[in-house]
Each structure stands twice: as structure tokens, then as C-alpha cells.
Amino acid sequence: MNIDKYWNKRIAGPFFIAAVAAACLSACSSESTESKETLTATPAAAIVSEAKKEQPLTLLTPGGFLLPSLDDVPELKENPIPEFLRNGVEHPIIASLQERLMNLGFMDNDEPTNYFGNVTEAAVKTYQRQNELVQDGIVGPETLNSIMSPSAKYYAVAKGVQGDDITRIQNRLYELGYLANADQVTGSFGDETEAAVMKLQEVNGLNVDGKVGRQTINLLYSEEIRPNYLSYGEKSEVVLACQQRLKTLGYLMTEPDGAYGNDTVAAVKQFQSRNDLVVDGFLGPSTRIALNSSGAQPNGMGLGEQGDSVIKIQQLLNKYGYLSKGNITGYYGEVTEKAVKAFQSRNGLSSDGAVGQMTMNKLTGSGVKSAGTSGGGSANDSGKGGTVKGGSGVSGLLSIARSKLGSPYVWGSKGPGSFDCSGFIYWSLNQAGVRQSYLTSSGWRSVGKYTKISSFGSLQAGDIIVVSGHVGIVAGGGKVIDASSSNGRVVERSLSSWWSNNFICGWRIFG
Structure with missing residues (x-):
């Protein structure tokens, strides 16, 4: 083989990086454990550094070869890097490509895969748009060279840009009160969007430039963001x-x-x-x-509920003598249900043990008939996450989750036909009878409603696993079910080292 010809035609520049990545992928440590804020060491540089540990390389000199021969890279012969990476292609180098796009902010965080699907294609197009490349979603030499370059730019958008990513940003600005009405969510970054971004930056102490770059995009989806609407402390x-x-x-x-x-x-x-x-x-x-809509769902609580609202109900039941002080636990168990039934019976309501709109209005209104005793039972409502009204337990949750295997990954989708990672958790839990509101992946870090699992090794089937920027359902047997951006669909796959390296916490839904 003429190495000069092969070098010039197939693996010049970053394509060499890709070749080394394919050859030593299993030996390379995942860069996904690194913070998105640390991009000085590129994935390509990390791959080459690790490869050197396994096999010394002769460095390129003005008059010499980079490699003495290609005989030491058998993967090139067996599975050569395609000259163009596009939708539908499978190859080990695609995992490195996805990882780099994730670290640069163009893809949602996930375990990289070898498959180039719709989500990867969309991320590539966004990168190409930002870097004034042909927006075809195909990774040829020019696009790959740009993505893998140490000087590759983090995701950023400004006035004049159009796309689905702008729609997502505008939706978030609207939710946070920085865009005044839904009509301003157009997918086009104009004057109104720029003004909204500047206001957000001002309120949150960022550099006010009207551009959505690394700091602004990270803040948009963080728990620390300060909104621009009615909140605690206001009076009006x-x-x-x-x-x-x-x-x-x-x-x-x-x-x-x-x-x-x-x-x-x-x-x-x-x-x-x-x-x-x-x-x-x-x-x-x-x-x-x-x-203010006619479709607003009234309140209603029953067995398995937990949280501050349950505490408030229990405090009122205690005030009127239906529940002992020791049962103010924040968990709606059988003792609380019995107390609610007694309250309902004595106050002329249907005794179903659930706190619906009528029971709540009576409990918080005037003319309440007290129980006449301070009892409420000697048992204690201290259960946490173990009993869910209408629930079907771990096996039911896993069966429901598996019923959606293959469903497409769509950012912000909550089912039933497509999902993003947090939307998949939301839909699956509610279908299993667990009353769980929609939370982003960052919101799952501190939900606090269930039993927290702090050790990766302590996870069990049915637990929700939270990693950096992603969530899934532990399936048991070393598997996880999740809506995967890198696969482009809901999958059941191995709980690999990527999950353990990025592990934040888990939540036990069923005790």
C-alpha cells in the first residue's frame, strides 16, 4: 500500500484521528465524564493521548511519515472509515463524533453510539449552520475537520438565525416570562428574541450581549435561573x-x-x-x-401522595382532631386515608378517603365539624414511595417502558408516540400509576419525593437513574431503558461505564 496516497486520500488531518479512535475505542476513557466547561482537551486529543499509551507513534515531521506502516491498525483494513458519514451509517468513529457534538452543546448529553441517525444529523446541520458550512447533515472531510478541531466553537446563536433550536430557546424564554406571548415563538431569532435574551442576561448577572452562547444556554435549563414573572415575595x-x-x-x-x-x-x-x-x-x-382555562384540573390527593401539600392536609386534619400529630409525615398512607374518611363522613361529604376539590374546600373553609377527639390511630404514615394508588409496581413500570422500545426521540416530547429522556420517564411513571409531574433531567437531581440512591452499585430494577444531562429507568440485569438521543429512539441497553462515570443519583419509586 502506498501510505502517501492513502494518507492524502483517506485519513488526512482529522480522519487520522477518526482512524485511531476506531482502533482504540474500547481502550479510550470516555470524555463524557469531563465537564462541558472544560473543552481545552478535545476528544481527538484525548484519543490520541490514550492511543500513545497502548502503542508508541512516530510523530509527523516535515520529511517523514506519521506512521511507519498501517499494519498496526487492523481496523482500517477490516472496517475503514467511510469518506462521508451520513444518516444510516454505523461505525465506531460516530461515537467520537457524537461525544464531540455533545461536549460542544449541539446534542443532548447521552451515551454515544456507533449509529448516525436523525438526531445526529440535526446536530450536524446546526453545527454546519453556525460555522458557515453546507447544511446537508453529512460529515465529510471539511465538516469533520471543523468539529474535531481544538478551536471548534461551542454552540451559539444570535439575531438572524432560524431553526428548530431557536424555537426551543424561544419556548423556554416564554416559559420564563422573558417573551410576552406565545406568538413570539416563531423559530426566527429577531429583535424581540434578542431583547428577551438581553433581559434574561441582565436579571441573571451575565454579560449582556443578546447572544445565546455557552453560559446563557446552560443557564436557560438550570435550576438557578431567575425568571421574569410573579414569584415568592410579590404582592399584587x-x-x-x-x-x-x-x-x-x-x-x-x-x-x-x-x-x-x-x-x-x-x-x-x-x-x-x-x-x-x-x-x-x-x-x-x-x-x-x-x-384560567376551563380545562384546569382540580386538586385531588390519595394513597401514595407525598410532599408539602400532604403535610398541609395532615396539619388541618390534626387541627380538627382527625389525625394525631405523630402522623404528620408528608406521606399519604392508610392512616391519613382513614382520617380523611372520618372527616368526610362527619362533614356531610362522600367518604372515599381522597382529598378532592369539595373535601379540600371544606377542610380549608369555615364551619368545619371537629372529630371531638385527638386520636387518628396509633399507626404511622411513614411509608415512602412504596404504595401507589392504581400502581402496578416495578414489573408494571418496566412492561410499560418496554412497550415503547423503538419510539423516536424528539426533544421536548412527552409521548405517547415520541419522547425525550425526561418525557419518557414522565409518561412511563404516570402510565404505571405514579402521579409524577414533568421534570427536566436537571430537575430529577433534587426531586426529593422518593428514596434517594446515592451509590451506583445500589441501583435496582425500577429505579430512576440520573446522570449528567440524562435520565433512564433501571431495567435490572445490568440494563437501562431510556429515550436515547444518540440512538434516536427508546432503547434497552447495558448500564455501561458511561452511566457509572456520569452517575449523579437514583430514585427508588417502589420501596
Whole structure:
């Protein structure tokens, strides 16, 4: 083989990096454990560095070869790098490509795969758009060279750009109150979007330039972001009107006063949970629209519920003598259900043991008939995550999750035909009878509602596993079921070292 000819034609520049990546993929340590903030060592550089440990290389000199021969890279003969990587191609180098796109912010974080699918193609097109390359979604020499370059730029957009990613950004700006109405979500980055981004940057202490770069995009989906709408501490007629509506629907347990305090935050969160909204406790545009719509779901709690709202109910039941103080646990178990039934019976309500709109209004209103005793049972509602009304346990959850294997990955989708990673968790849990509101992958870090698993080795089938930027359902037998951006669909796959290296925590839904 003429190495000069092969070098010039097939693996010049980054294609050599790709070849080495394919040859030593199993030996290379995953760069996905590195923070997105640390991009000084590129995936390509890391791959070459690791390859040197396994097999010394002769460095390129002005008058010499990079490699003395290609005999030491058998993968090149057996599985040569395609000259063009495109939708439908499978090759080990694609895992390195996906990892690089993820680290640069063009793909959602996930375990890289060898498959080039629709999601990878969309990420490549976005990269090409930003770098003024032909937007064909095909990775040829020029695109690969640019992506793998140490000087490759992190995802960034500004005024004048159009695309699906702009629609996602605008939707988030609207949810956070920086865009005034839904009509401004157009997919085109214009003056209004630029002004909204500048306001967000100003409120959150970032450099105000109107561009969505690394810091701004990370902030948009973080728990630390400061919204531009009604929140804790505010007092206004708008807050009062929202409180009155929350009271009518059975969410607010105190009298409306126009002040956005802890009771209002708890009521808003409970409303968001019941109405398929992101649970953040803020009265943003979507929450206020849903709150005032005819389709707003009233409050209702029963066996298996947990949280601050349950504590409020238990405190009221204790106040009127239906529940002992020791049973104020935040968990809605059989003791709480029995107390609710007693309250309902004595106050002329249907005794079903669930706190619906009528029971809530009576419990928080006037003229309540007390139990006449301070009992409430000697047992304790201390269960956590183990009993779910209508639930079918671990086997049911896994069966439901597996029923969606092969469904396409679509950013922001909550089912039933397509999903992103957090939308898949949301849909699966609710289908299994677990009343769980929609949370982003970052929101799953601190949900607090279930038993927290801090050790990767302690995970069990049915647990929710949370890794950096991604979530899945532990399937048992060393497997996980998740909506995978790198695969482009819902898959069941191995809980590989990528999952352990990126592990944050797990949540045991069924005790």
C-alpha cells in the first residue's frame, strides 16, 4: 500500500484521528465524564493521548511519515472509515463524533453510539449552520475537520438565525416570562428574541450581549435561573386573582391575600403537578393560562401522595382532631386515608378517603365539624414511595417502558408516540400509576419525593437513574431503558461505564 496516497486520500488531518479512535475505542476513557466547561482537551486529543499509551507513534515531521506502516491498525483494513458519514451509517468513529457534538452543546448529553441517525444529523446541520458550512447533515472531510478541531466553537446563536433550536430557546424564554406571548415563538431569532435574551442576561448577572452562547444556554435549563414573572415575595392584584382561582380549584389552603408566600408556592407547585406543567412554583405564562382555562384540573390527593401539600392536609386534619400529630409525615398512607374518611363522613361529604376539590374546600373553609377527639390511630404514615394508588409496581413500570422500545426521540416530547429522556420517564411513571409531574433531567437531581440512591452499585430494577444531562429507568440485569438521543429512539441497553462515570443519583419509586 502506498501510505502517501492513502494518507492524502483517506485519513488526512482529522480522519487520522477518526482512524485511531476506531482502533482504540474500547481502550479510550470516555470524555463524557469531563465537564462541558472544560473543552481545552478535545476528544481527538484525548484519543490520541490514550492511543500513545497502548502503542508508541512516530510523530509527523516535515520529511517523514506519521506512521511507519498501517499494519498496526487492523481496523482500517477490516472496517475503514467511510469518506462521508451520513444518516444510516454505523461505525465506531460516530461515537467520537457524537461525544464531540455533545461536549460542544449541539446534542443532548447521552451515551454515544456507533449509529448516525436523525438526531445526529440535526446536530450536524446546526453545527454546519453556525460555522458557515453546507447544511446537508453529512460529515465529510471539511465538516469533520471543523468539529474535531481544538478551536471548534461551542454552540451559539444570535439575531438572524432560524431553526428548530431557536424555537426551543424561544419556548423556554416564554416559559420564563422573558417573551410576552406565545406568538413570539416563531423559530426566527429577531429583535424581540434578542431583547428577551438581553433581559434574561441582565436579571441573571451575565454579560449582556443578546447572544445565546455557552453560559446563557446552560443557564436557560438550570435550576438557578431567575425568571421574569410573579414569584415568592410579590404582592399584587394579579397574585390575588391567581390565589382565588387556586382556592376554587382546591389547591390553596389559606385565604387569598394577594401576597405570594409559601402557601401560594406550594399551591402553584401542586397545580403544575396536576396539569402537566414544569413544577417550579412560579406563575409563568403557561401556568397562568392553564390556571384560567376551563380545562384546569382540580386538586385531588390519595394513597401514595407525598410532599408539602400532604403535610398541609395532615396539619388541618390534626387541627380538627382527625389525625394525631405523630402522623404528620408528608406521606399519604392508610392512616391519613382513614382520617380523611372520618372527616368526610362527619362533614356531610362522600367518604372515599381522597382529598378532592369539595373535601379540600371544606377542610380549608369555615364551619368545619371537629372529630371531638385527638386520636387518628396509633399507626404511622411513614411509608415512602412504596404504595401507589392504581400502581402496578416495578414489573408494571418496566412492561410499560418496554412497550415503547423503538419510539423516536424528539426533544421536548412527552409521548405517547415520541419522547425525550425526561418525557419518557414522565409518561412511563404516570402510565404505571405514579402521579409524577414533568421534570427536566436537571430537575430529577433534587426531586426529593422518593428514596434517594446515592451509590451506583445500589441501583435496582425500577429505579430512576440520573446522570449528567440524562435520565433512564433501571431495567435490572445490568440494563437501562431510556429515550436515547444518540440512538434516536427508546432503547434497552447495558448500564455501561458511561452511566457509572456520569452517575449523579437514583430514585427508588417502589420501596
